[in-house]
Amino acid sequence: MEILRHAVLLVHLVGFAILFGAWVVEAVGQRRITRLQTLGMVIAAVAGLALAAPWGISYDLNYTKIGVKLVVLLIIGALLGIGSARQRKSGTVAPAIFWLIGILTLLNAALAVLWR
Ligand code: HEM
Numbered sequence: 041m042e043i044l045r046h047a048v049l050l051v052h053l054v055g056f057a058i059l060f061g062a063w064v065v066e067a068v069g070q071r072r073i074t075r076l077q078t079l080g081m082v083i084a085a086v087a088g089l090a091l092a093a094p095w096g097i098s099y100d101l102n103y104t105k106i107g108v109k110l111v112v113l114l115i116i117g118a119l120l121g122i123g124s125a126r127q128r129k130s131g132t133v134a135p136a137i138f139w140l141i142g143i144l145t146l147l148n149a150a151l152a153v154l155w156r
Pocket residue numbers: 049052053056059081084085087088089091092093097101106107109110113116144145146148149152153
């Protein structure tokens with residue numbers, strides 16, 4: 041069970057890597073929202089929700105932290121949705137939306153690692 045949980049954690053981290061990596065590529069490039077960013081967000085969300093249930097561990101989960109991470113992820117999802125809809129219409133994304141996606145993704149990783 042513990043090995044399975046670690047495998048799900050690995051998938052969670054792959055989702056984070058895809059979301060953040062795809063965003064960094066755009067940050068130094070065209071500053072667009074891409075399907076890879078959304079794919080990474082969905083992978084991180086599904087694996088994160090699976091990890092939010094207390095299986096395969098012998099310690100208590102920090103549900104305040106998990107709740108905050110979920111809210112931050114929902115905001116990232118909303119920004120990806122609103123941003124890509126506007127991008128389809130006008131061809132560009134508002135800089136605030138683009139930068140917030142990266143900052144909030146990094147914030148969630150920081151919360152995961154630094155908040156014990
Ligand atoms: C962009 C969004 C997210 C990012 C960047 C992210 C990042 C991370 C990282 C880096 C870890 C590993 C930290 C460690 O094990 O020390 C982690 C673990 C974890 N994440 Fe996320 N996460 C995100 C979204 C979520 C969501 C939405 C949930 C649940 C609702 C969630 C729940 C968890 C749980 C339960 C763990 C493992 C805790 C444990 O078993 O000790 N994450 N996350």
